[in-house]
Amino acid sequence: MNIVILGSGNVATHFAHNFHNKGHKILQIFSQQKVNAQALAFAVNAEAISNVSEINKEADLYMIVIPDHAIPSLIETISTAISGIVVHCSGATDIQVLSKFQHYGVLYPPQSISKNDQSDFSLIPFCIEGNDSITFNILMKLMATVAPKSIACSSSQRLAIHIASVFANNFTNALFQISYDLLQQYDLPFDIIRPIILETAQKVQSKLPSQVQTGPAVRNDEITIKKHLNFISEHDDWKQIYQLLSQEIVKRKS
Template sequence: MNIVILGSGNAATHFGQQFQKTGHHIVQIYSKTKANADALAFALHCAAIDQLSELDLHAHLYLIAVTDQAIVSLLEALPKDIKGVVIHCSGATDLSVLAGFKNAGVIYPPQSLSKNKAVDFSTVPLCVEGNTDENSAKLLQLAQTFAPRSIYCNSQQRLAIHLASVMVNNFTNILYQMAYELLAENELSFDLIKPIILETAEKVQNHIPITVQTGPAIRQDSTTMQKHLQFISNKPDLQQIYQLLSQEITKRK
């Protein structure tokens, strides 16, 4: 399959590498910044362009791998007579934004992607959607060549996965940072709580999260909870977060 990648960032890099490893041919890399297009094109041994007028119109697949905010403006600039399948890889963008193209779809990875960190796609379930049954089947087959756990997923389901991913990744990470700051203020190392972070992450691999919930809220230990709140009385935002999360835990007891 001949593939054009529109974008040169993290998702473009990982998808380009995986497509190439599984025998597909990357024809072009497009980026508004020529230096960025050149860098990824050099790594993938293909052409680099920074003008859509130079776009190869005979590719089988056009992967849009830009920020969510940039998707619509890029789509508006693309020729509408493209015969290949035009796809994006966003979790929060509906398939309907591709309505102007005859063949369209989505391949979304619910995974944080960084250029310099390898991803084991054998464990990542890519979420696939096409605008026709034929395109859905074609995209799922493509995704499963390097991510065998890939699944069909409509736009609403994909949005749910994206939101859930934000909750378990982005939200927990800012809690890690708040814990880091709390420990640092008390001259303690964040290393002290790394074992419990790992233990919790390991537990939810094999259990429904609420069934392995621990802590004062699930025990309804109001004495300890009040001590915690008093300890952070100079941090009203953290107090509010503590109380809201504790309430959610208590509801599920």
């Protein structure tokens, strides 16, 4: 398949390399910063462009791989004369933002992807959506070459996955940082809790979170909870987070 990628960041880089390595032709890499487009284009033997008017109109697929807030404005500048399928890769953006095109869809990876880290697409269940059955089937066939675990998802299902990922990934990482800061305050290394973090992550690979919940809240141990809250009393935000999450655990257990 002949592909134009609009974007040169983390996710765009991984898409470009994965498709290129599977024999798909990356025709162009677009970025408003030409130097960024050139760096990625060189790696996948593509043309670097920095003006939307330069987009090849004969590609099979046009991938919009940029921050969510920038998607609508970029779409406005893309000509409807292009012949291929136009997709975005956002979890929180509805498919209808692309409705000006004849064929459009979504290729969303529910995964935190960094440019300099390896990301095995074959392990990621990409969320696929198309504006009609023909478009959907083409996108599924394409993704089968790089991500065979891909699944069909509506825009509402994709948004649910995106929110769930924020809870499971972004929020837990913020809690890791609070844990790190607390340990640092008492001259303790973060390494001391890495094993329990890993243990919990491993448990939920085969069991439901509710089945492996531990801690004072699930035991309704009010004495320990009060002791914890008193210990972190100088951090009002930590106390609020601790209390809210403890209440959620108690509520689910009752």
